[in-house]
Amino acid sequence: MKIDDIARLAGVSKAAVSLAFNNKPGVSEQTREHILNIAQAHGYQPRTIKTGKEVQKPNAIIRFVACKNTDIITEHYxxxxxxxxxxxxxxxxxxxxxxxxVISSIDVQDLQHELQALEKEQPSAGILLLGIxxxxxxxxAIQSIHANVVILDTSFEHVDANFVSINNSLGGYQAGKHLVKLGHSRIGYVKSSTRIPNFIKREEGFRAALTEHHLTIDEAMTFDLQPMLVMPQERLQQSIGLLQERPTAIFCENDYMAISTIKSLQNIGLRVPEDISVMGFDNIFEAKVISPELTxxxxxxxMLAKTAVNRIMDNLSKGEKNAAHxxxxxxxxxxRSxxxxTSMDSMSM
Structure with missing residues (x-):
């Protein structure tokens, strides 16, 4: 294979291929990556290639493992x-x-045994572990199996390991500040019936934002929902209906619960946001298609993915453990949710 073939396959000029191989300006980073990927896929190794950075040995196996449970990361996660x-x-x-x-899902109670078996059968260069x-x-225990492990979407400050996680506390705090900025002081809270560190941190951040403005959440306006169920909730409908004074806004610990809350409110004749504003957490695709669209x-x-994979690659290239949270x-x-x-909102409640 010649440089002309790479140019034809990539749909670019020979000059663009040369610039990409020599890491020179004149082509976009996207085009450069496109050309190099085609060259690699066809086994073409240009003698003049200069990437300006160390290139990982191709075709290393990176293992992604989802730790299943009955509440959040289910069989069909x-x-x-x-x-x-x-x-x-x-x-x-x-x-x-x-x-x-390579993607695997393992029941959390069988994690160590199953992961040992997978690594024996097909050793990997690093493990990305999704386990909330x-x-x-x-x-x-997992670190005893493999030296290059990055844990996604959870974190323990006292554990010496690589963690890449959402700043849940900040997110909850931002949500609280946003609702206060909109003038809400009578705020409801929808929490997951399954308490995991992510949800606990979101609640801590949210309550911290309210405390700064001398606000609290009335216990009567705190509601439990199943975290991954998207449908109207009878118990929530009954609880809202029994309130003598309804909240003007409700914060939900994730978007699934927020969508369920919107559907539940609509079922009992309450409009979102005219009667009650609803806010979620995660920004999943459905947040843009629910009516009204979800704040x-x-x-x-x-960024979670890029950061986690970069941690794996850094440890792989340096051959040493550099753990970070x-x-x-x-x-x-x-x-629109x-x-x-307004003064009329306060009077109508």
Whole structure:
């Protein structure tokens, strides 16, 4: 294969291929990656290639393991929007490094045994572990199996391991500040019936924001929902209906619960946001298609994936353990499910 063939396959000029191989300006980074990927896929190794950085040995196996449980990461977790998007970004990041992603899901109680068997059968260069219900002893056991492990979407400050997690506390705090800025002071809270560290941190951040403004959440306006069920909730409808004084806004610990809350309110004749504003957390795809579109806390799934894969690659290239706790910050996405409070809103409650 010649440089002319690479140019034809990539749909670019020979000059562009030469610039890409020599890491010179004149082509975009996207085009450069496109050309190099085609060259690699066809086994073409230009003598003049200069990337300006160390290239990982291609075709290393990176193992992604989802730790299943009955409440959050279920058997069909990969069909859920949050996890589906996260896996998509991880796959793309691993490909960019010239490696292969192998995906497995293991019941959390069988994690150590099953992972040992997988590694014996097909050794990997690194493990990305998605386990929101992992415990510190479980993490330490996994580290005894493999030296290059990154834990996604959870974190324990007292454990010496690589963690890449959402800044849940910041996200909850931002949500609280946003509702207060809109003038809400009578705020309800929808919490997951399954308490995991991520949800606990979101609640802590949210309550901290309210405390700064001398506000609290009335216990009568705190509601429990199943975290991954998207449908009207009879118990929530009854609880809202029995309130003598309804909240002007409700914050939900994830978007699934927020969508269920919107459907529940609509079932009992309450309008969102005219009667009650609703806010979620995660910014899943459905947040943009529910009516009204959901105001939420945006979790940067692409940044989570990129950061986690880079940690794996850094440890692989340096051949040493450099553990770090990394938190990916969040931001508010304003849509139509929240509105400012007016004097009429306060009177109507």
């Amino acid at each position: 990969d069909s859920l929007p949050f996890f589906n998007e996260l896996i998509h970004h991880i796959t793309e990041q691993v490909k960019q490094h010239g490696n292969t992603l 219900n992992l415990t510190p002893p479980m993490i330490e 939420t806390v945006h979790v940067k799934k692409d 990394i938190y990916v910050n969040t931001e508010i996405v304003e849509r 929240c509105k400012p409070v």
